Each structure stands twice: as C-alpha cells, then as structure tokens.
Amino acid sequence: MTRPDPDRLLAALGSVTRGEAVAGPDATLALARRLVAARHGLAKDPPCPASARRRALSIFRPRPTSWLEALAALTFDSWQGAAAPARGADLERLVRFEHAGTAIDLQLALHDNRGEASIAVEGLPLGGRVQVRAADGRVLADAALDERDTAHVAWTGANDVVFAVTDEDGEVLCTPPLSRGGA
Numbered sequence: 001m002t003r004p005d006p007d008r009l010l011a012a013l014g015s016v017t018r019g020e021a022v023a024g025p026d027a028t029l030a031l032a033r034r035l036v037a038a039r040h041g042l043a044k045d046p047p048c049p050a051s052a053r054r055r056a057l058s059i060f061r062p063r064p065t066s067w068l069e070a071l072a073a074l075t076f077d078s079w080q081g082a083a084a085p086a087r088g089a090d091l092e093r094l095v096r097f098e099h100a101g102t103a104i105d106l107q108l109a110l111h112d113n114r115g116e117a118s119i120a121v122e123g124l125p126l127g128g129r130v131q132v133r134a135a136d137g138r139v140l141a142d143a144a145l146d147e148r149d150t151a152h153v154a155w156t157g158a159n160d161v162v163f164a165v166t167d168e169d170g171e172v173l174c175t176p177p178l179s180r181g182g183a
Contacts, residue, residue: 073098074176097163099173104130104165108178115161116154124149126167134158135177 075096093108102123109116119130124145132141132155140155155161165173 075103093178095175095178097173097175102165102173104163104173104175106163106175106178110159110179113159114154114156116152117163119143119145119151119153119163121145121149121165124165124167124172126169128165128167128172131164131166133162133164135160135162 075098093106093110095106095108097104097106102121105120105122107118115132117132121128121130128145128149130143130145130151130153131139132153133139134157138157140157140161141153143151143153145151160177160179162177163175164171
C-alpha cells in the first residue's frame, strides 16, 4: 500500500470540518480509512532525533540580550545560614543558580588565587560549554559539557570568578562573582 499524501488528507479533512460535502458516505469512510492508515504509517517512522528536538526547542527559548539579562539568581548556597569560613580556609562550597529554565550546580573548592569546580547544568536544550572568568573578563578556564551536561574545571589567576554557561547560540546563564569570602 502506498503512503497517503498528507497534503491531500489535510485538504480533505479540512473540507469535512468546514461542513463541505464529501461525495457521500463511501467517500467519508474512505477518508477515515486513509487517515487511520496515515496515522499508522507515521507511527512506523523513526522517532525524531533528540538533537533535532533540542534544536527546535532552542528556537523558542528567550535569549538574553545582555549579560545583565543572563544573570542567574542564587537558589542554594551551602554557606548560607552559617558563618562563612574563616579567611584562608580551603573549604568546599555548594551553590546552585537558576535563570530562565536553566540551572547550574557548582561544587567549588576555592583556594588562594586558584580553584576547581565540578559542574552540572540542567535545562540546556543544546550541548554547551562552561567558562570560568575573572572579574576583569579574562577567561580562566573553558570546558565542554559532556553527554550528561557535566564538566570539571580548574583555574588559576583570580580569587573572584564568574561562571558562564553558553550554547551554540550564545550565553544562556551567568553567575554573579563568587569568591572565597562569599558570593
């Protein structure tokens, strides 16, 4: 059996829904059979690839037009509610930032003029990257997110750092500066 032409089926279905006459009950039954066959034919098609779905979703995602619009809100900080560590202490810090459906979880180890972070990103429809930037804008580290949207980065050269998440269309999320002394 040949596959029904979707344009012809939609035109026929449109005429029925507009109340236009279809040439009798036999033609209506034939149309119904063709619609069912088309549905079964579509069910046999391979599923849409995940990369195509993510790309289609990204088209409708609002994009920040400035770094201020991409600035994420702090939703969790393991140092919040307790005294921040004493100056000079090298302690782990867990933080989470969210912005426009995208979130970044950071497990930070901040040291004097250097640091490292394990990063997990949620809600990014396209493969992305994470940059660690100094307060003056220098890129200190840059890493691609893996298939689980995670990465590990290490950097030297700054105490105050900003994390930026980007995809192929540009910057998606940016944290405020983070330092050993707090956000």
